[in-house]
Amino acid sequence: MTTTIGTDRAQVREELSTTTFDLLVIGGGILGTSVTWMAAQAGLRVAMVDAGDFAGATSSASSKLVHGGLRYLQTGNVKLVAENHRERRALAADIAPHLVKPLTFLVPIYKGGPHGAAKLGAGVFLYSALSVFGDGMGKVITPNQAVAKVPALRTEGLRGAAVYGDHQMNDSRVAVMTVRAAVDAGATVLNHAEVVDLRKTNGTVCGAELRDRLDGTEFGVSARLVLNATGPWVDHLRRMEDPDAAPSIRLSKGAHLVLRRHEPWKAALTTPIDKYRVSFAIPWEDHLLLGTTDEEYVGDPADVRPTEADIAQILDEAGHSVRDTQLRHEDITYAFAGLRVLPGGPEDVTAAKRETVLTMGSGGMLSVAGGKWTTYRHIGKHVFDILAHLPDRPLGDDLVTPLPAVPLPGLASPDAVAMRLWTDRERDARMDPLVARHLATHYGSIAFDLARMIREDPSLGERIHPDGPDIWAQAVYARDHEWAATVDDIVRRRTTLTVRGLDTPEVRAKIAELLA
Template sequence: MTKSTAAPATRAETRAELSRVPYDLLVIGGGILGTSVTWMAAQAGLRVAMVDAGDFAGATSSASSKLVHGGLRYLQTGNVKLVAENHRERRALAGEIAPHLVKPLTFVVPIYRGGPHGAAKLGAGVFLYSALSVFGDGVGKVITPQQAHARVPALKTDGLRAAAVYGDHQMNDSRVAVMTVRAAVDAGATVLNHAEVVGLRKTGATVTGAELRDRLDGGEFGVSARLVLNATGPWVDHLRRMEDPAAEPSIRLSKGAHVVMRRHEPWKAALTIPIDKYRVSFAIPWEDHLLLGTTDETYEGDPADVRPTEADVTQILDEAGHAVLGSQLRREDLTYSFAGLRVLPGGTGRVAAAKRETVLTRGTGGMLSVAGGKWTTYRHIGRVVLDTLAHLPGRPLGDDLADILPAVPLPGLASPDAVAMRLWTERDPGARMDPLVARHLASHYGSIAFDLARLIRDDPALGERIHPGGPDIWAQVVYARDREWAATVDDVVRRRTTLTVRGLDTPDVRERVAGVLTG
């Protein structure tokens, strides 16, 4: 299989550039917050570098519920302003920034006899929710059990009195992360994954960069910068203690686990399942499967060791069973389970009741640390952090940087329907794609799918499916290697393709992917 042309800089070239160039800003951490700030800073004309000890979005940022939403449950606590702010960002992502990656999805909230919420309350809630979104996804309303069952064929109907319905959006978080990194690089940023910070550079008492080790070959190098941003998520306090060994904890962690199931029949909507007065669980059609979750429990272990337990899986299946038929919840249909860590402000009490807000701190050496965020508002949080960096006392980066940022779309902006149709109806019969593959590429790459089509024209073997059970093809592996910073098998099967979530990353597939990465 051939290499694609016009490849970005190699790791060695990137390391040399990071060592040589003095940066305005070094971002440590390539998750939701790090990629957003890097993108915003590059758009504002700053010399910015971003490094991550693992892969971009390799931890919690690719372990979300895959939703871009206003947060219906926040209405329960009266936080109308937060819901309205979330909706504004959701509309921007779905309309201007990433309509090729962010898809509308209808949600049904079943109302059972003896349940925690009544029809009148939920009906008013979903109507207000849709009003706060300027009715961009229709009008929230109450529907009959028959109408709910038509949308969700696996819905339990025993005791079902009615259902509320509203609109939100979903995405593949890993693909949005990769596209954001690409947007940052297109704007001038320098990025490197699998590069671990082993120490901070200091000039006097001031943090002015970092010492790093390449986890792939052990090579060591350093980066110098006027300002350093610690955006390492669950590891934020670990890096703060590198700056100041006496730094007090600033955060606490909550584990959120999910499971992925084979779906027996198409769903036209997702389920929001009330568990009690405050908690809900989701059953979401995603990547031709069913995504279930999530949990919300205190986590005090090593962030690198977070994983779903048997108790997590049991809890998720049991909670889904409030509204989903048991025939859709068989253990043999489970293809994948995963867990991530929510970063919450430090404090006491149940993590499920803790505020989901961003924590900003500045250390004794001048390093700014930021933690906590969600995909829906990741651009907004990036702007807030950039504005904070611009006005740091004594070391500002410039005035009102965030105010000049345009609404730049993510790469690949195009109608997935139009892209898929063009791939499917290619004039050259030998270059036409299977409709399922064409739809898959169009909805994960947008117009960049045409770059993959060109790879296939040059090497038809790249058009073959990696596994007959899914739509991912070998061109995606080559493209991930050459254009999307994929360096390990997990980078490819978990975050550049959908192989893992579909349960298709067999030993044979992983071995063949490894061969392409080293080829």
């Protein structure tokens, strides 16, 4: 197995166990990865570990949206929408235009529906104004115009549709590129490394004892400061610090479905279910993404998964606006669920605010939970600022302020990358345009590294499964450069094989052989 510095697990474990870090981040999801990136930019010696894969839980189980939050206008939170739009524009224009893509949304207006045309028209106009009309002007269109954009739209009782613009992404790819950005800035990271205990000196948390889940190796990490960013497991780690720690969060499960799409969609659907809840139907990875549910979850976070009741609810709610022919159970290729981390409280989870929860424990460990992809950089910077200026444990006066517009690796125009891949004259044969487009929109300019691998070994240009665009160069690159250590790391989060329903036993066996 060929490896590079930063992905050789034994080498990384040695570095982790022999270095005293300024900051140890436990948890490699949205928040942990963002804080690690910011801390490394600031010049700190920072380490990040995760018991599973990076973004392996809730952070790769999102609705794949980078959005301003149209529904927040319903509650009058105009300031929040404006802030979300600013961050969305930064991601789409300066940080990750190769990974964050514009997408038109329709809100269908039906006779007897919870919202009328005048209200929705005013709402999407205000929404687009808050984004400085960067995605066009929100407006109401006719039923015929709506069906032209979404052929599977249900037309019975359709009075029109409100149109607005937002963005979408592949959350797993954004996560991997953020980890890479953190490592490029100097961070040391390791996935599949479980914290089994916290290190303490005179009652103060100063590191952690870990076990490599892949080979059982035990090792420790020492740090001046420890951040608990374990998402749904945040209270589990807080109880390692203090067995009497009171619960700080509660959990809400959100499930999604991915289905084969029978015809092209030029827009997504945001369908009001009642006065507050909506159902999404989003063209994504050549398929259709449906969701989501919102119900309290009290079980083991590791056991969260969609139930048959979740699947039935999602299909039923999508059926408010999508024709039955596009909602057949046999077209489901993948179903997944994640857990939203909400502040503790008595109210129903559907009414709870999606806000970041910060707590300082008796041992000086800062715990943080919550957040969302749209504002993940902003929240990471906010948490880092708190860490950097703790009055009793300052990290130093010579810190560099993290730059606000550092792009993720691979920054490039996907159109330009795809065209160059397709027309590269150094190869004996042109790359399949579908594969070229797939690589360009998932790697940006890093796709040229994969193209060089294919020139050296043409077999790496072959598709992993004939029905999908993922190629063997991606699996090798994931192993050698993107910390992919298990079959699931590759099929679920470094490629699109699982979401397309293409991670067959034969495919998984070949990838296991590649990793062996």
